[in-house]
Amino acid sequence: MRSRRFFVIGLLAALLIAGVGSFYASSHPDGLEFVAGETGFLDSADEPKTSDSPFADYQTAGVEDERLSGGLAGVVGVGLVLVLAGGLAYAVRRRGGSSEPTD
């Protein structure tokens, strides 16, 4: 498979999962949250300091439709992570292209 095709398919998969699939995710508490509730330390959690972020709790502020609100937050998150992690990888990579054995 050509590189361009591979990366386009991979990115589309990530965008679809975050933008569409996430709506169908289980809304039950995750393992840690559940255990915290069950064993009695859930109340020691503080209110998140970033809860006024426009994408807090994977919902977009000001967007009423829950499906659209969550999907937008997911797509924005995927984009942010792609740019930051990809940029970081480009910054620290070996220049010149050819790969050499590392271990």
Add this chain to the structure above:
Amino acid sequence: MHVPDGFLDAPTSVVTGVVAAGGVAVALRKARGELDDRTAPMAGLVAAFIFAGQMINFPVGAGTSGHLLGGALAAVLVGPWTGALCLSVVLLVQALFMADGGVTALGTNITLMGLVGCFTGYAVFRLVAAVLPRRTSSIAPAAAVGALVSVPVAACVFTLLFAIGGTAPVDTGAVLTAMVGWHTVIGIGEAVVTGLVVASVVAARPDLVHGARHLVEARELEIRRAAA
């Protein structure tokens, strides 16, 4: 497994913050050995995919859910050091923009899901890959076992941190039993997702899979004629 602000006291959070910062600093240097022009875009894609995958909570029974952590997946696809950087970026974006995982707990979360997740997953992957046949078809099952083990190990490390610096007076044994129990079940989901994703990438572009590199480079020495 995103730890919110408040679960752990300030000294413990400072220590995990120092551990995470040190780990990221070393990873920034070591990742250079794993990244070149060809694999750098892969790191961006893997991080983006893990962000997306972490949004999909799957039910594991009794009103509980789990989601992909991605440490083993990232480590096998892009290498453990680059994988730890990928997870750190995911956790940073989640804490700052999605209010998922506390800002003061960012060091804890990078330590648990980035460092412990990636390196446990990768170590187990390498062990399993060493006993399986040296074929690209062994990579996905080995990655799945690494993923399976990495989740309860991260849960154990959380419990250790909770025993040291938990702010609520809760019996450590009860937390350990519940954490390991549930996260073993979540680990099965982690193994399935990791196995499927690694198998897909190995099928499409084995040369882009860090964990399969030694097998593919040997194969590239063949000279083939373009048949069609």
